[in-house]
Amino acid sequence: MKNVLSNTLVSLEEAKDLIRKGEPLSVAGSEELLAQLPAGNWIGGTSSYFMAEGGGVLSSDQVFVSHLPEGAGICFKTYEADQLHDIMDDAPDNGFSMVIIPSGSGALRQFSEGSRYWEDILLKPVVGWVSGINLADLGKAVPKVFLGTDASAHDNVAVVAHVSLPAHQLALVETVNIFERDESCVIRFDERGTEVVDCVVDGQRMKFIDFLKSKGNEDGKLPIIGNFSGANINVSIQSVDEESGKVTFYAPVFQDVEYSLAKDIADYSARFTSELDNCDSTGLVSSCNCILNYLHGELEGKKAGELQGPITFGEIAYLLHNQTLVTLRVL
Known part of the structure; x- marks a missing residue:
């Protein structure tokens, strides 16, 4: 036993x-x-x-x-x-x-x-x-x-x-993943890594920090969600540097993966x-x-x-x- x-x-x-x-x-x-x-x-x-x-x-x-x-x-x-x-x-x-x-x-x-x-x-x-x-x-x-x-x-x-x-x-x-994709836009990155400045959102290039601000997620509380052949995998935001525009993740993003921001959750707990x-x-x-x-x-x-x-x-x-x-x- x-x-x-x-x-x-x-x-x-x-x-x-x-x-x-x-x-x-x-x-x-x-x-x-x-x-x-x-x-x-x-x-x-x-x-x-x-x-x-x-x-x-x-x-x-x-x-x-x-x-x-x-x-x-x-x-x-x-x-x-x-x-x-x-x-x-x-x-x-x-x-x-x-x-x-x-x-x-x-x-x-x-x-x-x-x-x-x-x-x-x-x-x-x-x-x-x-x-x-x-x-x-x-x-x-x-x-x-x-x-x-x-x-x-x-x-x-x-x-x-x-x-x-x-x-x-x-x-x-x-x-157990409590997050769902906000499918209103698709995010792509130019290369693999845990730090980014730029991204492409629905075909339009922009600074990723500006995208986060436009979604009210500059505090990084919501992760982005990668579509890995149908499996949703979160990538969380570690830090946002306003001066350099650099965003650092806890896990890498990949250039061949489509990402979406997670939908907001009213009561996380x-x-x-x-x-x-x-x-x-x-x-x-x-x-x-x-x-x-x-x-x-x-x-x-x-x-x-x-x-x-x-x-x-x-x-x-x-x-x-x-x-x-x-x-x-x-x-």
Whole structure:
């Protein structure tokens, strides 16, 4: 039977005990706490924000543990930025690869720009999240990931748990995206990257910052939504520089993808809670929720559905997502 502490916030000592028992885990917490965990069957990433039983919480004295499936074959590995494409070679034919990558790293850039071109990327489930920091420590701390087999910390690699499932089980990766396209106009960009100045809107070239202002989105609260062969993937706005006109994203835009601005949402928190109330948690292994949902939805202290997990700085469901909740279920 799976341990009752399988997908929840626990104390540091409880997490240590699970690891010493040989439990295979994914762990989220502050760098200070993760650095105290013993070597064992786990991967981890830094985050101090969580959706817990009582709602959203910022915690520096607890870690979030997600138990990887019992009866599975699990291989823990790290991948340098220039090795990330090897993830697909090592991915199981039936199962999933759980990936954690540090925010702001070269490894994340390589993944976000290159993974859509990997062979088999949509055939073998790749799921996970982007590690971050306490926002109070911006400019002072660096996001980290941990390879539990030797309890080592890294700031520019991906840590991966390749999980092979028995033939009678299936991994299911799902996303919750509260945003809808505003299809009144189509946005295109000239090149791939996370920074832009110009764009083309319905065939007319303009500065992207001017487009955002015309839509009342100069604060960047609403993402743009890319049409990836019918799949809607959010790209969130990190910053807008009025002086230079430069707009920076949390994920790259691509020159061959059509984008639309998301429709405005009257009550962000209510919409998010409503969507989560409809989520199926049967066979849940893990879930992660974007820090922007936590902030814009004012989720601190608020319960939004039954899903618990780390609050993250990007979500991985085959590709990199923003302002999205991602779940992994095994059925």
